[in-house]
Amino acid sequence: MFFLKELPTEEMVRNYTRNYSSDPARISETLHMMRRASLLIRKLEAYFASHNLSQLRFLILIVIDREPDEHSALTPQDILDRLDVSKPVLSRTLQTMERDALIRITANKKDGRSKSVFLTDQGRAKLTAVLPDYYALLVEEL
Amino acid sequence: MFFLKELPTEEMVRNYTRNYSSDPARISETLHMMRRASLLIRKLEAYFASHNLSQLRFLILIVIDREPDEHSALTPQDILDRLDVSKPVLSRTLQTMERDALIRITANKKDGRSKSVFLTDQGRAKLTAVLPDYYALLVEEL
DNA sequence: CCATTTTAGTTATCATGATAACTTAATGAG
DNA sequence: CTCATTAAGTTATCATGATAACTAAAATGG
Numbered sequence: 001m002f003f004l005k006e007l008p009t010e011e012m013v014r015n016y017t018r019n020y021s022s023d024p025a026r027i028s029e030t031l032h033m034m035r036r037a038s039l040l041i042r043k044l045e046a047y048f049a050s051h052n053l054s055q056l057r058f059l060i061l062i063v064i065d066r067e068p069d070e071h072s073a074l075t076p077q078d079i080l081d082r083l084d085v086s087k088p089v090l091s092r093t094l095q096t097m098e099r100d101a102l103i104r105i106t107a108n109k110k111d112g113r114s115k116s117v118f119l120t121d122q123g124r125a126k127l128t129a130v131l132p133d134y135y136a137l138l139v140e141e142l
Numbered sequence: 143m144f145f146l147k148e149l150p151t152e153e154m155v156r157n158y159t160r161n162y163s164s165d166p167a168r169i170s171e172t173l174h175m176m177r178r179a180s181l182l183i184r185k186l187e188a189y190f191a192s193h194n195l196s197q198l199r200f201l202i203l204i205v206i207d208r209e210p211d212e213h214s215a216l217t218p219q220d221i222l223d224r225l226d227v228s229k230p231v232l233s234r235t236l237q238t239m240e241r242d243a244l245i246r247i248t249a250n251k252k253d254g255r256s257k258s259v260f261l262t263d264q265g266r267a268k269l270t271a272v273l274p275d276y277y278a279l280l281v282e283e284l
Numbered sequence: 285c286c287a288t289t290t291t292a293g294t295t296a297t298c299a300t301g302a303t304a305a306c307t308t309a310a311t312g313a314g
Numbered sequence: 315c316t317c318a319t320t321a322a323g324t325t326a327t328c329a330t331g332a333t334a335a336c337t338a339a340a341a342t343g344g
Contacts, residue, residue, distance in 0.1 A: 001331075002183060003226035004201050008208075013277075023281055030182070030280045037179030039226070040172070041144060045300095045332095054300070059146050077322065084145035084181070086302060091324055093300085113309045113322040135155075138172045139165050143301075187302095187330095196330070219292065228332060233294055235330085255292040255339045 001041070002034040043137055051130050052100065056093050058134075059083055061102065061127045064119050073116035075108060102126060143183070144176040185279055193272050194242065198235050200276075201225055203244065203269045206261050215258035217250060244268060 008031070013024040041055070048054050053061075063082045064074050074082075076090055083090070094117060097103045102123035108114035119127075150173070155166040183197070190196050195203075205224045206216050216224075218232055225232070236259060239245045244265035250256035261269075 002179075002186075002197060002201075004204070005224055005226055027277055027280045033175060034179050034182065037144075037176050038183070040176060041180070042226075042331095044144075049299090049332095055144060056300075059144075062146070075322085080322095082147055084147055084184075087323070088303080088325080089301060091322095095324095108322095111310075111322080115323080135169055138169045184301095191302095191329090198330075217292085222292095229293070230295080230333080231331060233292095237294095250292095253292080253340075257293080 002031075002038045004031075004035065007031045007035060040137070044134070047133065047137060048130070051126065053126065053130065054093075056083070056085060056089070057097055057102065058127075058130065060090075060093065060097065060117075061119065061123055064103070064117060065124065065127055071118065073106075073118045075111075075114045075116060077114065079117065097123075144173075144180045146173075146177065149173045149177060182279070186276070189275065189279060190272070193268065195268065195272065196235075198225070198227060198231070199239055199244065200269075200272065202232075202235065202239065202259075203261065203265055206245070206259060207266065207269055213260065215248075215260045217253075217256045217258060219256065221259065239265075 007028070010024045010028045013027050013031075045055060048058055060079060060083070063079055064072075067074065076087075076094060079094075080087060080090055094103065094105060098105050101120055104118045104120050106116045106118070108116050149170070152166045152170045155169050155173075187197060190200055202221060202225070205221060206214075209216065218229075218236060221236075222229060222232055236245065236247060240247050243262055246260045246262050248258045248260070250258050
């Protein structure tokens with residue numbers, strides 16, 4: 001995360017970078033973007049935590065729910081293809097989400113190495129419950 | 143972190159939010175910003191890790207170095223005032239940074255509860271070594 | 285001035301990210 | 315076919331974020 005409260009002024013960036021011929025205005029803009037994003041991500045994480053979710057849990061619910069067929073499943077590998085997260089993190093997160101009854105995991109008929117991940121009714125309900133305020137937080141910010 | 147690879151289209155956001163009368167364009171823009179920031183933060187973390195640093199370690203070096211007086215010190219509380227990070231995380235990070243000889247920590251003469259945190263020459267050198275490519279990463283991105 | 289409250293920092297514990305090394309199943313080259 | 319390689323998940327371990335509960339010193343106020 002990026003949690004510097006007082007970002008350097010463009011002047012300071014110019015000083016720091018004098019010898020490297022870069023673009024202070026662009027650097028400043030990027031620093032502001034990162035600070036804004038970090039604070040928002042923290043707000044969202046707090047919001048998700050209050051619903052026994054996390055960013056990642058939420059995104060997993062989203063990508064499964066997004067599938068065209070009703071009650072369709074994704075494999076963990078499918079989920080990895082859609083989310084930029086490491087395999088072990090996904091593995092662990094799926095285990096705790098199953099424990100919390102947000103998803104159901106079954107063996108995959110076609111491939112003995114793989115699994116199928118389904119949303120439970122609770123998982124779907126959680127997503128519905130959480131979305132309005134999620135979008136509200138995204139808008140309220142700026 | 144926010145690591146959804148395919149962000150929802152504005153159309154999809156509109157669908158999700160139909161009943162909550164929010165602003166799909168704004169939501170889309172914020173989602174893109176968050177994804178961009180997350181990827182950049184991850185890149186920066188990898189870069190810092192390759193120098194035995196982290197975002198937080200780097201920012202601690204920065205805020206001490208930024209002080210007007212040469213070789214001046216900040217208290218941990220001063221650092222907390224400048225960074226949005228929790229006290230225990232700072233405490234632990236300062237301990238490992240001292241172990242790695244990036245900073246020196248002494249008792250505070252004026253206040254028995256407090257400490258003084260100084261950059262070591264190594265700490266200052268590390269900062270100098272790391273800054274050019276740090277700014278390069280900020281610019282290269284977009 | 286002494287007792288209470290506030291402030292500074294630490295410790296313990298947990299969540300969530302990563303990489304490395306592992307198991308097991310599928311694939312594919314000979 | 316069979317052996318080597320590739321692919322899918324898991325386990326172990328570590329880093330970095332958080333909160334709660336703690337110790338000790340300073341400030342306050344009666």
